[in-house]
Amino acid sequence: MSGLTPETPVPTGVVVHSRSRVLELQYADGASYRLPFELLRVYSPSAEVQGHGPGQDTLQTGKREVTITMIEGVGNYALQPTFSDGHATGIYSWDLLYDMAIHQDELWRNYLGRLQAAGVDRDTPMVPAGPAHGHCH
Template identity: 55%
Template sequence: MAAAAPDLSDIVLHKAARTLEVRFADGSVFQLLAEYLRVHSPSAEVQGHGPGPGVLVGGKQAVAITGLAPIGHYALQITFSDGHDSGLFSFDYLYRLGREQDTLWRRYLDRLAAAGESRQA
């Protein structure tokens, strides 16, 4: 089991840049694109209902974040401009997305290319 992430200390939505800035108590700061968050949503719609790589979501390059709602002291519900809002992004998951951003993004782009899909709608 992975260790828990440090406490989340701040969240800033940069609407014009379509990024979510997340800061953690250990000093880590991550700039997460709305598109990156959307295609890595923890929802069953994206992650699938079983083991495996989940559903490949393309065409989200222009997606924006239209809403943020805290869920207790452990997660964030993000609403995207395409209407997707069913994934609860735990603070641990946001930390993982930040720490592994380069690897996860490259893997996503490789999967898109292999499937002949595009980031554009």
């Protein structure tokens, strides 16, 4: 994970819009970005989603309806949301959030492309990974 740089814009406001399922990031320069919960969830920086190395990430599906039930700040550098599906181990640093905000179209395209390649769609239920890891709960 890249660390925070002085250039990383830190949002002056973070708003969770439960009904429209977006996380709004507001910045001092007046810019604001709306990140869909689904996008945040499928690109969670947690080991559970990303795996422990390149190519080990788990394709997340069935997250269209996911909401953020709680969100906590981690120090002054990140947010840790709790999602309605119980996922709560993703720590989203400000630079990751900003990066996701400005590249979200690209991220969506990648995600939809991966779903297509896997022969599933966004609404396919996730198959529980089983007790292979044991430490992901």
